[in-house]
Amino acid sequence: MRSREDGGEPTEAPDDVWVAKAQKGDSNAFGELVTRHRRRAYQVALGMLGHHDTALDLTQEAFVRAYQSLAHFRGEAKFSTWLRRIVTNVCLDYLRKAEHRTPTASYDEALGVDDDDPDGVRLASTLESPDSGVWRKELGTAIVAAMNTLTPEQRAALVLREIEGLSYEEIAKTLDCATGTVMSRLHYARKRLQVLLREHYER
Amino acid sequence: MNPRACETIEPALSALADRELFGAERETVVGHVAVCETCRRTLEDYRLVGAALREGIQIGSERDLSAITWPPRLAHAPSPPLTRWQRLIYDVTRWVDPWPVLAGAAALIALVVGVWLVQPAPSPVNMVEIERVDAEGPVMVIPGSGGKMTIIWLFDADDQPDVTPTPI
Numbered sequence: 001m002r003s004r005e006d007g008g009e010p011t012e013a014p015d016d017v018w019v020a021k022a023q024k025g026d027s028n029a030f031g032e033l034v035t036r037h038r039r040r041a042y043q044v045a046l047g048m049l050g051h052h053d054t055a056l057d058l059t060q061e062a063f064v065r066a067y068q069s070l071a072h073f074r075g076e077a078k079f080s081t082w083l084r085r086i087v088t089n090v091c092l093d094y095l096r097k098a099e100h101r102t103p104t105a106s107y108d109e110a111l112g113v114d115d116d117d118p119d120g121v122r123l124a125s126t127l128e129s130p131d132s133g134v135w136r137k138e139l140g141t142a143i144v145a146a147m148n149t150l151t152p153e154q155r156a157a158l159v160l161r162e163i164e165g166l167s168y169e170e171i172a173k174t175l176d177c178a179t180g181t182v183m184s185r186l187h188y189a190r191k192r193l194q195v196l197l198r199e200h201y202e203r
Numbered sequence: 204m205n206p207r208a209c210e211t212i213e214p215a216l217s218a219l220a221d222r223e224l225f226g227a228e229r230e231t232v233v234g235h236v237a238v239c240e241t242c243r244r245t246l247e248d249y250r251l252v253g254a255a256l257r258e259g260i261q262i263g264s265e266r267d268l269s270a271i272t273w274p275p276r277l278a279h280a281p282s283p284p285l286t287r288w289q290r291l292i293y294d295v296t297r298w299v300d301p302w303p304v305l306a307g308a309a310a311l312i313a314l315v316v317g318v319w320l321v322q323p324a325p326s327p328v329n330m331v332e333i334e335r336v337d338a339e340g341p342v343m344v345i346p347g348s349g350g351k352m353t354i355i356w357l358f359d360a361d362d363q364p365d366v367t368p369t370p371i
Contacts, residue, residue, distance in 0.1 A: 031273035038271040043264045047256065052263065060271050067273075068290055140259055143252070161221060162253045163260050168223045187217040194248040 015079040023070055030070070034063050037080060041087045047159035048091040048152075050144050058094055062087040084164065085174050088156055095152035139200050146196035154189040157182055209241055216242060220249045 015036070021029030041062060045055035066086050073082055147155060153175065160171045171182045212235045218224045219232050236242045295301070343355040 027274060034271065034273040038268050039264055042268055042271065043260050046263050047260050052266065056268070056270050059268075060275050063271065063273065064275055139255055143255055143259060158256070162256050168218075168221070183218050183223070184214075186221070187214050190217050190220075190249045190252065191213075193252045194245065197252060198248070 016075055019070070019073065019075070019079055022067070023073070030063075030067055033079065037083055038063070040080065041083060043163055044084060044087050044159055045091050047163045048088070048095065048155050050147055054094075058090050059087065062090045065090060081170075081174075084160075088160065088174055092152050092156055095155070099152065139197070142197055142200050143193070146193045149192060149196065150189050151185075153177075154185045154192075157185040158189045158193075161186060208235060209239060212236075212239075212242060213245070216245055217249060220246055220253075 015033065018029045018032045018036075022033065038059060042055055042059045045059045045062070046052065049055045049058065062083070066083055069086070073079070147158075150158070156175055157171055160166045160174055161168075166174065168179045168182045168186075172179045175182070212232055215224055215228065215232045216236075219229065219236070224232060236246065295304075341356065345353040345355070347353055
């Protein structure tokens with residue numbers, strides 16, 4: 001059976017076929033699910049964490065958790081929806097823990113904004129494509145720094161909306177909160193980013 | 204435009220940008236935005252920020268993600284399927300720094316053992332005083348004939364209960 005990496009052309013077998021096989025102990029079937037969904041899962045993690053290596057680690061961690069909990073997956077939602085929730089929760093756990101550990105510099109640590117690690121690939125540098133120019137690089141850096149000031153919950157809501165394109169109701173289910181809370185978090189997150197990034201757009 | 208009107212409308216702008224505003228509330232906000240340059244700029248800023256974030260993530264996720272694989276190659280992750288205990292140990296060690304926990308457990312064990320070692324000997328209630336002797340240890344056991352034995356239990360006179368010695 002031909003496989004695909006998330007979001008590509010349709011494949012012959014839907015997710016639930018692989019899920020059923022994986023639930024019966026077929027590790028290769030779960031490997032197929034990992035291959036299909038890892039890019040999408042990584043995008044959520046990268047958006048929330050802003051750091052390539054950390055996003056890789058936590059995406060892998062999310063798949064480990066998904067495998068461990070696979071027996072509880074009843075197929076009431078799509079596998080991708082269920083997995084997205086796990087990825088989001090793994091990242092939220094990480095960010096909350098980082099925030100608790102170093103309250104004033106938690107996101108700097110998570111995002112690697114100010115560290116000296118030359119191998120760390122950051123969200124900021126992802127905007128530095130060959131044709132993007134200095135302004136784009138500066139904007140990327142500014143976005144990372146601005147995201148750094150958001151709470152983990154605001155960040156999650158923003159990523160699920162902007163990257164995943166979820167409705168408020170879907171975000172509320174993913175984050176286990178009320179729709180009004182989602183609206184509020186998005187409002188404050190965007191307001192904050194608008195204020196912090198205004199100078200970049202006013203050039 | 205009246206700044207107070209903008210303050211009232213502003214919390215709903217984000218929902219308007221996401222097409223999550225409906226009915227009369229939507230009409231009110233749309234009507235305000237139509238005549239308010241400030242709120243129009245805010246909406247445009249929201250759009251630009253979202254677009255930049257999406258672009259950054261899109262470019263970032265074009266990297267090689269083969270490190271995310273199955274079974275996981277992470278050293279700390281045990282290969283599935285996991286037993287209940289393997290899963291518990293993995294979860295604990297993954298999310299909880301094990302050294303403070305181990306140090307706490309060691310301190311607790313030391314405390315329990317210490318308390319057990321220093322606790323005073325039980326008071327000799329309902330004991331019969333035979334005679335007082337000098338001895339190194341607190342208890343002397345003297346085997347007798349016919350399977351009998353004599354036990355001499357020493358204790359401080361201050362701790363001695365109020366019992367009347369029984370003559371042999």
